[in-house]
Structure formats: C-alpha cells, structure tokens
Amino acid sequence: MSVSLRHHRRFLLLLMFSLVLSAQADAQCTEPALPTVPDAASATKEDMLAAYRDMRAYQQSAQSYLDCLDALKLSEPDVDVEVLLERLNAYNRTVDNMDAIxxxxxxxxxSVNAR
Incomplete structure (x- = not known):
C-alpha cells in the first residue's frame, strides 16, 4: 500500500470517528419538552401544584441541557460555525422557555389562589 493511500485511509477513519463522537455528544444533549400549564379558570389548586412541580422538574432538566451544551462548547472548541449558532439558538431558546414557563x-x- 502506498504512503498516500495509507494516510488517506487514516484520515478518513479519523474523520468518521470524530463525526460519530460529535453525533453522540449532540444526542446526549436533549432539549426537554415544555410542561403543560392548566388554565386557572378551570384548574384546581392541586392541578396548579402539580403544574408547579412539573415546572420545577422542567427547569432542572433544562439546566442539565444547558450544562450539556456548555460542555460541548468546551470539548469541541473548533466546531463548525453553523453548529455553534444552532447550539447558541437552542441555548437561548431554552433560557427563554425556562423564564416563560x-x-x-x-x-x-x-389566579387560582385569588379565587
């Protein structure tokens, strides 16, 4: 086997390995689904307390997601700009969702407590 062919194969193997690791890292960072919030006009206090617990669980999952995105940024400093922007948008969207929920x-x- 010639030297250039050997280097070409080695390069392809390294490229495939890095793509697999990158895909696995992105798969590990899973954006949590937003919980549903009942309408205070028809919700009981128990419904709202359950919604509060769901919100707190969401916030914990969302924070884990943000931490995962931060870890990716540190582990992949030379990531493609498009991927970086996609992750930044996901990060900002999650922070906004945490505040909104x-x-x-x-x-x-x-509203339920005021009734």
Missing amino acids: SRQVHRQLD
Whole structure:
C-alpha cells in the first residue's frame, strides 16, 4: 500500500470517528419538552401544584441541557460555525422557555389562589 493511500485511509477513519463522537455528544444533549400549564379558570389548586412541580422538574432538566451544551462548547472548541449558532439558538431558546414557563405557572397559580 502506498504512503498516500495509507494516510488517506487514516484520515478518513479519523474523520468518521470524530463525526460519530460529535453525533453522540449532540444526542446526549436533549432539549426537554415544555410542561403543560392548566388554565386557572378551570384548574384546581392541586392541578396548579402539580403544574408547579412539573415546572420545577422542567427547569432542572433544562439546566442539565444547558450544562450539556456548555460542555460541548468546551470539548469541541473548533466546531463548525453553523453548529455553534444552532447550539447558541437552542441555548437561548431554552433560557427563554425556562423564564416563560415560570412566569406562566406563577401567574396561573396566583389566579387560582385569588379565587
């Protein structure tokens, strides 16, 4: 086997290995689904307390997701710009969702408590 062919194969193997690792890393970072929030007009206090617990569980899962994205950034400093932007958008979307779900649950819980 010639030297250039051997280097070419080695390069392809390294490339395939890095793509598999990158895909596995992205698969490990799973964005959690938003919980549903009942309408205060028809929800019981128990429904709202369950929604509050779901919100807290979501926030913990979302924080784990954000931590995972941060770890990817540190482990893959030379990642493609498009992938980096995709991850940044996912990070920002998750932070926005965490804030929005918290405000929504608290607003509905306040409405139930005011009845």
